[in-house]
Amino acid sequence: MHDADLLARRFEEHRPHLRAVAHRMLGSGVEAEDAVQDTWLRLTRAQTDGIDNLPGWLTTAVGRVCLDRLRSRAARAEQPWDGGDATDDPAVDAPADPEQEAVLTESVGRALLVVLDTLAPTERFVFVLHDLFAVSFDEIAAVVDRSPAALRQIASRARRRVQLGGEVRETDPTRQRQVVEAFLAASREGRFDDLVTLLDPHVVLRADPVAVGMGSTAETRGAAAVAAFFNGRAEGAVPAYVDAAPGAVVVIRGRTRIVLAFIVTDRIIGIEAVADPEHIASLDLVPDDPARR
CATH class of the missing domain: 3.10.450.50 (Nuclear Transport Factor 2; Chain: A,)
Structure with a gap:
């Protein structure tokens, strides 16, 4: 994969999959797009000659990017909202693509996204990559520095919480x-x-x-x-x-x-x-x- 144009084309082929992984990890289409772009930057800096399984490498890489973002969220001190006085035209940025955001949210399910938000960053990372995208525990272990056995326990704990949340509609x-x-x-x-x-x-x-x-x-x-x-x-x-x-x-x-x-x-x-x-x-x-x- 010496050719930059070929690498870019192959990356674009996998972009929808990477966006789906990132959206389930982060719960936001806008943040997912940013994470996918960060993954592309990591790929351009990587020694691509040593990548035998590009789809697997990209899935793990975007998961790592999202895990870093989830940990950053958890580390920030959250301040409560006082509600404030609503203005008619708040000066905020709209999502880059509201239609795509809606499609992604609909495909995942609002309830599932909320339940995923209750998981700790590592739990969410392990559950999304293993249970939703079939990444092996051996591959995940290299990212979070845990043994496959420990990851099985983490996945089991996360799975129980997700299953509980899946019963919300009932x-x-x-x-x-x-x-x-x-x-x-x-x-x-x-x-x-x-x-x-x-x-x-x-x-x-x-x-x-x-x-x-x-x-x-x-x-x-x-x-x-x-x-x-x-x-x-x-x-x-x-x-x-x-x-x-x-x-x-x-x-x-x-x-x-x-x-x-x-x-x-x-x-x-x-x-x-x-x-x-x-x-x-x-x-x-x-x-x-x-x-x-």
Whole structure:
């Protein structure tokens, strides 16, 4: 593979696969594209004459790039979002390709992405590469400096959490609604301990770019941090169904400005804060009227 043009053509052949790996690792189409580009840069600097299996090398390489990014996320101190005053035109960058982002998210499943977010970086790396893309434990071991036996245990632990999350759609809808309503009430009343009880220890709160532009952080992890985020701050949130699942909306001057989508098993394992007007417009939002139950 001395020819640069040939190398570039072969890389482009594998780009869709690499994007799929990166999207499952990072949960964002925009970040996935960046990770794929970083992988191309690594390939151009590598001794390609020694690469016998280019698809395998690229899959492991993009996984390594994503693992570094996940670890960087985990190392950053996350600050809670105070909500701020919403502006009509937040100065934030839109995704490079919203249509592609939507296709990727749909292909993975929003619930699965949220569940994957509850995994530690190494757990997510091992689960995605081995269980979703059939990379051997021997190949993964070289990246994370763990034995194949240890990786089997990590994969098993991650698999149990993903399987639990996969049952979200089968959870009693009444129970889901009760958990969300109890969470909103505890938030409004500033009952921190009750908030923690209603949250899974590994819960993840994620905000879209518009919400980040309002003063949010992109990601907050753990029951205590998410409870602190919401403690005393849900006065304006009212229950609603978001794409047929229990959630909440914040309406300001007659306009829905923030949507909270919840992923619930026995407890809340994921919350997504959506503030992008186009994204909100694409959601099926139905006010939760107790009188109609």
